Amino acid sequence: MSSIDVTALREALQTVKYPGFSRDIVSFGLVKDIQTDGRDVQVQMTLTTADQKIARTIHDEAEAALKRLPGVRAVEVRIDVQAPAQAAGVPGPARIPGVKHVIAVASGKGGVGKSTVAANLALALSATGAKVGLLDCDFYGPSIAMMFGSNERPTADDENNIIPVEREGLKLMSMGFLLEDDSPAVLRGPIVTRYTQQFLRQVTWAPLDYLVLDLPPGTGDIQLTIVQTIALSGAVIVTTPQEVALIDARKAVGMFERTNVPVLGIVENMSYFLCPSDGVRYNIFGEGGGQREAARLKVPLLGEIPIQIAVRESGDIGKPIVSADPEGVVAQEFIKIASQVRQKAESALGR
Known part of the structure; x- marks a missing residue:
């Protein structure tokens, strides 16, 4: 069975769009690290959002894109979800003062x-x-x-x-x-x-x-x-x-x-x-x-x-x-x- 390299993995992730946007998750800078031993793959992402559904969509689509590559045996996608900057006591995106x-x-x-x-x-x-x-x-x-x-x-x-x-x-x-x-x-x-x-x-x-x-x-x-x-x-x-x-x-x-x-x-x-x-x-x-x-x-x-x-x-x-x-x-x-x-x-x- 052929092995897979990081370049191919990154190219696969470039097919995954940020939900609702035309840009992919790689060009948006969400992908922080890709590790592989040639068959098993681990991907680390950081995402700023208040909507957990966005994180789930990105996770599932990234996992599916990587699994479609020949030679991939197992895929682990980890997403560190961070809350957007916000005003004190106000959930989600912040208002502009005044x-x-x-x-x-x-x-x-x-x-x-x-x-x-x-x-x-x-x-x-x-x-x-x-x-x-x-x-x-x-x-x-x-x-x-x-x-x-x-x-x-x-x-x-x-x-x-x-x-x-x-x-x-x-x-x-x-x-x-x-x-x-x-x-x-x-x-x-x-x-x-x-x-x-x-x-x-x-x-x-x-x-x-x-x-x-x-x-x-x-x-x-x-x-x-x-x-x-x-x-x-x-x-x-x-x-x-x-x-x-x-x-x-x-x-x-x-x-x-x-x-x-x-x-x-x-x-x-x-x-x-x-x-x-x-x-x-x-x-x-x-x-x-x-x-x-x-x-x-x-x-x-x-x-x-x-x-x-x-x-x-x-x-x-x-x-x-x-x-x-x-x-x-x-x-x-x-x-x-x-x-x-x-x-x-x-x-x-x-x-």
Whole structure:
């Protein structure tokens, strides 16, 4: 019988995804040690989660992946489960001091207008009288600084906490404020995790009613760091009507469901184009996809954002559409979305 080596064992473990995420347990750094005598295998992992079902799923799938390898006789998978960082007396992920609600805006894929939705949702929440912050969590492709027309550098207070930039009544933080124009952010996983924690914990957000998180597309390191360590009031999923976007939206919904974060609803962006010359509606990316997906997932369709040249122009000049044209069709749709998000977030607290 042939023997097995550590390289083959590691490759087998790379086929095991973290539940709800597209990344595997090896790239997430969960696997700490692999031992084998050529036939018997012992694997040691460390996992930070408050959900024992996640640990059981990873254990069973890792064990099955290793047992499928020719030459493996016995497999022992040990997982050291550690509780996430938490505030005193509060089980699970911790709240950010002085922040009442944290709302994640997410998508399964790029190019659906998630940052546009996050920026305008934050402004619409602010228009209801709430104190609102907006954190750009996309460290590789930050866009919030440009969308609000600012290249201001954040400063620090006497305790070395970051003071966020303020624009349009919002507190803002983005890697875009720290980079020179067109400079790429070349960051590896552990550094990205560190920046994520710093922007969440070492920025003077308080007092806020809402902190809106503009997440990067997909389901990777940043999302995992956030759902494991921050108490989220809920998530808003952004999609466009066509099936290729809806497939990825389902992955984002699945990620939040597996990590016990309530999905507040779906926003269908680029829903339709209303021709200004003749008033004819064109469903460029299909029709009704967001509504059907919301029904399938049993979550609300929070709103349908039409394609408008003004939306693109306002983002390019640093004044998002809710601020640039508050009485317009798109701004009013965002106000409607914000009202629903606020109602659902408050209901989650039993108010």
